Amino acid sequence: MSKKFEVIAVTGLPEFGSGDNLGEAILSRLQEMGFTLEDGDIIVVSQKVVSKVEGRMVRLSDVKPSERAITLSKITGKDPRFVELVLRESSQIEVAVKGHLIVTTKSGITCANAGIDVSNVEGSGETVLLLPVNADISAKKIREYIAAKSGKRIGVLISDTHGRTLREGQINVAIGISGLKPFKDYRGTADMKGYVLRVKMINVADELASAAELVMGQATERTPVAVIRGLDELIGEHEGSGELNMPQERWLFKPVGITGDGV
Amino acid sequence: MSKKFEVIAVTGLPEFGSGDNLGEAILSRLQEMGFTLEDGDIIVVSQKVVSKVEGRMVRLSDVKPSERAITLSKITGKDPRFVELVLRESSQIEVAVKGHLIVTTKSGITCANAGIDVSNVEGSGETVLLLPVNADISAKKIREYIAAKSGKRIGVLISDTHGRTLREGQINVAIGISGLKPFKDYRGTADMKGYVLRVKMINVADELASAAELVMGQATERTPVAVIRGLDELIGEHEGSGELNMPQERWLFKPVGITGDGV
Numbered sequence: 001m002s003k004k005f006e007v008i009a010v011t012g013l014p015e016f017g018s019g020d021n022l023g024e025a026i027l028s029r030l031q032e033m034g035f036t037l038e039d040g041d042i043i044v045v046s047q048k049v050v051s052k053v054e055g056r057m058v059r060l061s062d063v064k065p066s067e068r069a070i071t072l073s074k075i076t077g078k079d080p081r082f083v084e085l086v087l088r089e090s091s092q093i094e095v096a097v098k099g100h101l102i103v104t105t106k107s108g109i110t111c112a113n114a115g116i117d118v119s120n121v122e123g124s125g126e127t128v129l130l131l132p133v134n135a136d137i138s139a140k141k142i143r144e145y146i147a148a149k150s151g152k153r154i155g156v157l158i159s160d161t162h163g164r165t166l167r168e169g170q171i172n173v174a175i176g177i178s179g180l181k182p183f184k185d186y187r188g189t190a191d192m193k194g195y196v197l198r199v200k201m202i203n204v205a206d207e208l209a210s211a212a213e214l215v216m217g218q219a220t221e222r223t224p225v226a227v228i229r230g231l232d233e234l235i236g237e238h239e240g241s242g243e244l245n246m247p248q249e250r251w252l253f254k255p256v257g258i259t260g261d262g263v
Numbered sequence: 264m265s266k267k268f269e270v271i272a273v274t275g276l277p278e279f280g281s282g283d284n285l286g287e288a289i290l291s292r293l294q295e296m297g298f299t300l301e302d303g304d305i306i307v308v309s310q311k312v313v314s315k316v317e318g319r320m321v322r323l324s325d326v327k328p329s330e331r332a333i334t335l336s337k338i339t340g341k342d343p344r345f346v347e348l349v350l351r352e353s354s355q356i357e358v359a360v361k362g363h364l365i366v367t368t369k370s371g372i373t374c375a376n377a378g379i380d381v382s383n384v385e386g387s388g389e390t391v392l393l394l395p396v397n398a399d400i401s402a403k404k405i406r407e408y409i410a411a412k413s414g415k416r417i418g419v420l421i422s423d424t425h426g427r428t429l430r431e432g433q434i435n436v437a438i439g440i441s442g443l444k445p446f447k448d449y450r451g452t453a454d455m456k457g458y459v460l461r462v463k464m465i466n467v468a469d470e471l472a473s474a475a476e477l478v479m480g481q482a483t484e485r486t487p488v489a490v491i492r493g494l495d496e497l498i499g500e501h502e503g504s505g506e507l508n509m510p511q512e513r514w515l516f517k518p519v520g521i522t523g524d525g526v
Contacts, residue, residue: 003274003478003486009266095515102515110429161465165428165516166373168509169446169466171473173430183432184480202424203432204477210434211474214467214494215266217447223266231477246431252358252365253428253516 005230008035009215009223018055023145026225039153040232043146044212046224047131047160047175048117050138056130058085075260076101082116082128089114089130094255102255107134108245109175111162132158135176136240143178155180155235159209159216165253172213174205174241181236182244204234205244268493271298272478272486281318286408289488302416303495306409307475309487310394310423310438311380313401319393321348338523339364345379345391352377352393357518365518370397371508372438374425395421398439399503406441418443418498422472422479428516435476437468437504444499445507467497468507 013029016022022045030037051057065073065080069087073080075096083101087093090103094110104110115131132138135158143156158176163169174182182205212226276292279285285308293300314320328336328343332350336343338359346364350356353366357373367373378394395401398421406419421439426432437445445468475489 003272004269005478006267006269007474011266097515100515164509165514166509167436167466167469168507169464169469171466171470201432202476203430203434206430206432206434207473207477210470211270211477213465214470214474215268244431246427246429251428251516252360252363253514253518255516 003230005228007211007215008227008229010035010225010227011223013049013223013225016049016052018053018057020053021145022049022053023142023149026142027146027149029225030227035227037146037150037152037154037227038229040229040235041152042155042157042180042208042228042231042234043142044157044159044209044216044226044228045139045142046216047115047135047158048129049224050132050135050142050158050176051117051129054132054138056132057127058130059127060085061126072096072101072258075258078113082113082118085116085128085130086114089116093258096258097256097260104248105131107131107175108242110245111160115160115175131160132176136178136242137176139176139178139241140239147179153179153235157205157208157212159212161213171206172209172216174209174244177205177241178239179235179237180205180208181234181238182241184234203244205241208234266493268491270474270478271490271492273298273488273490274486276312276487279312279315281316281320283316284408285312285316286405286412289405290409290412292488293490298490300409300413300415300417300490301492303492303498304415305418305420305443305471305491305494305497306405307420307422307472307479307489307491308402308405309479309485310378310398310421311392312487313395313398313405313421313439314380314392317395317401319395320390321393322390323348324389335359335364335521338521341376345376345381348379348391348393349377352379356521359521360519360523367511368394370394370438371505373508374423378423378438394423395439399441399505400439402439402441402504403502410442416442416498420468420471420475422475424476434469435472435479437472437507440468440504441502442498442500443468443471444497444501445504447497466507468504471497 060081063081065084069084070080073083092104095102117129139156156178159172160175161170162173184202323344326344328347332347333343336346355367358365380392402419419441422435423438424433447465479486
């Protein structure tokens, strides 16, 4: 039989709030859908619902912007209180230009606005949603809960939507991993003709996140969870997504830095 | 019923050579597999087999490197004849450092080595494979052939494996498109709470390529074609992948350029 896999949207999940048990909600919804988890299933969860259950909502009215945030707010055109939150989540500013603020977060992810989101949040515009403090731990918690209750060997991936340097449009990538191998490693592997491959390591974690996005959507059709079935070979003891971030000293494209009025 | 899609590897295809009809080979193999195409199916084809049928193999012994190629060869550590071919395929060199040569091709794709490949090519090491001259036209030819023979409304995507600036590992992206919408455009769309979305445009073409990679593989298990079923909404009149390349003036990370001995 030919190799294949399926990506199934987990629809009809409730609105989540701080303290909710995501693993329980996913399992319960899968049961209602008549869907039984199997060994090898990979559950992809949108960052946003993870942040919500982890209580990462912040009211902008509670945030007092620093001088630095005010300066960067003028350059980028973003709300100074929002910029202040981005700074608190960041270890380094990579790009601050009109319309863009790209940073490396304290978790080591380089992305726009430290991944802080204003959409699909109660009271949006005034309430924003920070990334999970550590999405790898979030993934592990969900995996351990679902694995214990279902008795199945599964993987969990937390996804977020990122822009890229050279490509238009955003794609989903992995920001948290538990029980999954993030790479298919071909280093030193010979091809069908016995030659070493040009391709060294495939980032299957990001590919899984992108595959799941195709059923998850972004707007009102938004579904925050998907199950990927048929890629059992990617399940493994591996924990953590840190290796997916390229160390800065190896970047071959350098951030433009802070440029604009008032620098 | 919940939204879902499937990705099916088209295994057992023959070795391809210059002049072969890819569309015919894919259809014939699908028939042997007992797989009937449906309206809405998306066929993802690896760049490599497209290049092979288009006769894009070049023997390095037939290539005389220019002075510029020899200089860049010293910097990058790559074969000067290989570098010469990269230069011929390129409109601009973005990065030339030890171990890396990143260019923008004449088709406008920024990637390593102008996408030239030495693996899985007959006589590899001495024979290399250039990208299709225009992968959008390649995609259109395959789509038109298969659509005419099957009577189905399908999309075709040519994929290649690319590295990214800030992420470890490579992923598959789209370098040729026919009959597919490359983006899901959310610009101006309101979210469930009525706020405008952070996410503006999803590059579904790259996400489809990445999803397909998960069954296509890279080494001896390599399968150059996959069918994606269940994402009919992405089928459309659209031709071409040029919009997927971000125009250089909008890059927020700049290539390091040419750095090394002999510059």
